[in-house]
C-alpha cells in the first residue's frame with residue numbers, strides 16, 4: 001500500500017485525545033488509517049501500543065471510516 005500524508009487541515013495541529021489509556025490523538029488514528037489500518041485493532045499496533053479498556057474503539061471506527069471516505073473521494 002502506498003504511504004499517504006495527513007490532509008493539510010490536520011498538519012501542525014495538536015489534535016484531540018481519542019484514546020486516553022494510550023494517549024492517542026485523532027491525528028495519530030487518522031495517520032494509522034492512512035497507513036492502512038482498517039479497524040481499531042490495527043490502529044493500536046500501528047501506534048506502538050495495545051488496546052486497554054476499548055472505550056475508544058467506536059470513535060476510532062468513525063475516524064477510520066471518515067478517513068476511508070476522504071481517500072475514496074480523492075481518488
Ligand code: FES
Pocket residue numbers: 018019020021022050051052053054055056057
Ligand atoms: S481509551 Fe483507548 S483503550 Fe482505553
